Amino acid sequence: MNTAKTSAAFDRFDIQKTCRAYFLGHLAALLRDSKLASEAAIAAIVDGAGRYFDDMVASRRRGGFAEEAKGLTSSRISLVGDDDLELNIRLDNLSTRLAETTSVPLWKTHLRFVTLLGRPDLPKTDNPVGPPGITHGLLALFQAAGATSLEEKLDLLDRIEVVLRDGLPILYTQIDALLDQAGAEAAQPGIIGTQESPVAAKPGATAAPQPPSTTSENLLARLSGQQGAGGFSGRGSPLISQASLDNLLFRLDQMERTQRNSNDFLTATSPNLESLIPGLFSDTPKPAETPAQPIRARDLGIPSNVAEGQAIDSVGLICEAIFSDQQLPDVLKTLISSLQVSIVKLALKDSSLFTRTEHPCRLVINRMGQALIGLPIDVSIQHPTCTRLFEIASRLRNGFAGDVGAFVTAADALAEVLQARHDETVRQAASYLPLLHQLDRRDQASRDIQQLFDGLGMDEIPEGLQRFIRQDWKRLLEKTWFEQGPESQSWQEHANTLSTLLWTFQPKADSEQRKALARQLPGVLKAIKSGMEALQLSPDAQTEVLDLCFALQTRALRAASAENEPAGSIPTIAAAGIGNSSKQLVQGRIEAGTLILHTMDFASPPSGTARGAHAVGDWMELPLDGSHHPLCLCHQSAASGRYLFFNPALMLAVSVHPMLLDSQLKSGNARKLGQPPLFDAAVARALDSIER
DSSP states (O other): OOGGSSSTTHHHHHHHHHHHHHHHHHHHHHHHTOOOOOEEEEHHHHHHHHHHHHHHHHOOOSSSSSHHHHHHOOOHOOOOSSOOOOHHHHHHHHHHHHHHHHHHHHHHHHHHHHHHOOTTTTOGGOOTTTTHHHHHHHHHHHHHTTOOSSHHHHHHHHHHHHHHHHHHHHHHHHHHHHHHHOOOOOGGGSSSSSOOOBBBOTTTTTTOOOOOOHHHHHHHHHHHHHHHHHHTTTTTOOOOOOOOOHHHHHHHHHHHHHHHHHHHGGGOOOOSSOOSSTOOOOOOOOOOOOOOOOOTTTTGTTTSSHHHEEEEEEEEEEEEEETOOTSHHHHHHHHHHHHHHHHHHHHHHOOGGOOTTTTTHHHHHHHHHHHHTOOTTTOTTTSSHHHHHHHHHHHHHOOSSSSSSHHHHHOOOHHHHHHHHHHHHHHHHHHHHHHHHHHHHHHHHHHHHHHHHHHHOOSSSSSHHHHIIIIIIIIHHHHHHHOOOOSSSSHHHHHHHHHHHHTTTTTOOOOHHHHHHHHHHHHHHHHHHHHHHTTTTHHHHHHHHEEEEEEEHHHHHOOGGGGGGTSSSSSSSSGSSSSSOOTTTEEEEEETTTEEEEEEEESSSSOOOOOOOOOOOOOOOOEEEEEEEEEEEEEEEEETOOOOEEETTTTTEEEEOHHHHHHHHHHHHHHHHTTHHHHHHHHHHHHHHHHO
């Protein structure tokens, strides 16, 4: 240690005076250089910050946590002297954000003030140069500037926060260097607070050592191994003192109160007033919304190698994995962030959070993730589902007493939200069931038509005629089947026409058969012509079909066998040559009024009913028209086994053959959503980040 810094020349009062002048002078210079504030406004802020500095330096040493907590009234914590609750909340939020932005250099100055003031019990909130002092100065600014309405005050806070966020980290670094040069050594974090023996292990806080059995236990074990300390779940893990634990819980209470208050503003917007007070502020963009940040043990003054530190950092790593996932909506990240303090406090008391798959806290996180599956990535906080989730989260925080009960209640409420959303999705999807029924009827029509074709023996007729029958005439048969049914006279006539046409191609060896052919020929050709007109075939296509029919019928009248025909005069094609792509994926659509049912099917769906292993309520991401869409399985046809998927947020309905869905899942072209659950997925990502 540098003896010069611990000599009798160490003058606490002189250093305090120098530090005060340096802090206030550079704060004024920071505001002045920004050209945002008038001299009167700067003077008001500096005066308020100076009075706060003096109060913190002159405050009496407190004896313990209970006494300290007793002295911290609401007005003391927030530094708000009136009953304006909304302003109180915004000032708390500003102070918290500034503390987070400047956490490292601010913590260093705090440790030096512990030494300078001889206050090992000095709370971080009582740092004479901390953000609460600046918010204290802002109250003086409102009075000096004449900003009376809440809108004016909130807009002033938004504008000045930009300057403070950029400038305070540098200022705190400079103050740390100043105090270091003046001889104020940084106190050791471990000696802050009353020195007591480590607290005895509390029920649920520790457990007998056992090998990790889940990914979340592996996270704790890996974190412990990385830091060279015993695992959180093992005996003998070092614990912090009772006084430090009390201070930790108090700090968490403060953070939770601030987070709880900040959520009251999630749906509110401050007016963007061009000019509140002439000459006070210029046009400066408001600060971007601060992204969610994970809680770290070091930021709370807790060593990372103690059991409590490991629990805090494990929760922080899990939350960080959620916050950094680009595929999750920002609304979900905000929800988890608002519960982070409650989760940390629970983890400190109940390590089964990391071992029980069905732990209520994990259920809360997983069900919040499930509730937002299928909604757009940029879903608004005003969405009814989001509003309901924030209500549940707010009740959880307000009702959290340190035990798991509040999470049990929240998990049950979220289960109701999931069920209600599922019921509404299925209800809306029911509008598409008639279209799904049409697909099933189409299957039956295809089977009836294929049965008709199989009995006709078309293998050796020319390719052009096969194409005409299997494609064009099939359309006529399908139309008749749907409109009049397979028992109708029109269906029978079309089937008989086709049967008679193929009979006319067969060789006629005797005169009686040739006479019968002559009698039948005009009628069948007329029926074929009429059918082609109904199908709206082009004249060229009709001529090609009739020419082929004439060639085959002429051959039949001459009783010529196929072996005697010149090679290539009437080309033939094997039956397998047409419709061979029955397993090919075909995308289509069925429309009825404003409803559109997209279809994913085989070219020739397999006969029979196929059953998959998927359940109604499963969410999947399916490919359609070159993009992937989240859809909920709402119904499975009893006739064909086809799945009906629907997403009310997209108003998109898709029917998928079960065999095709299994094929898409196996190939990775489709995937099941929500698997693994959000908590488990976050743990896996956290483990991966440690191992990297």
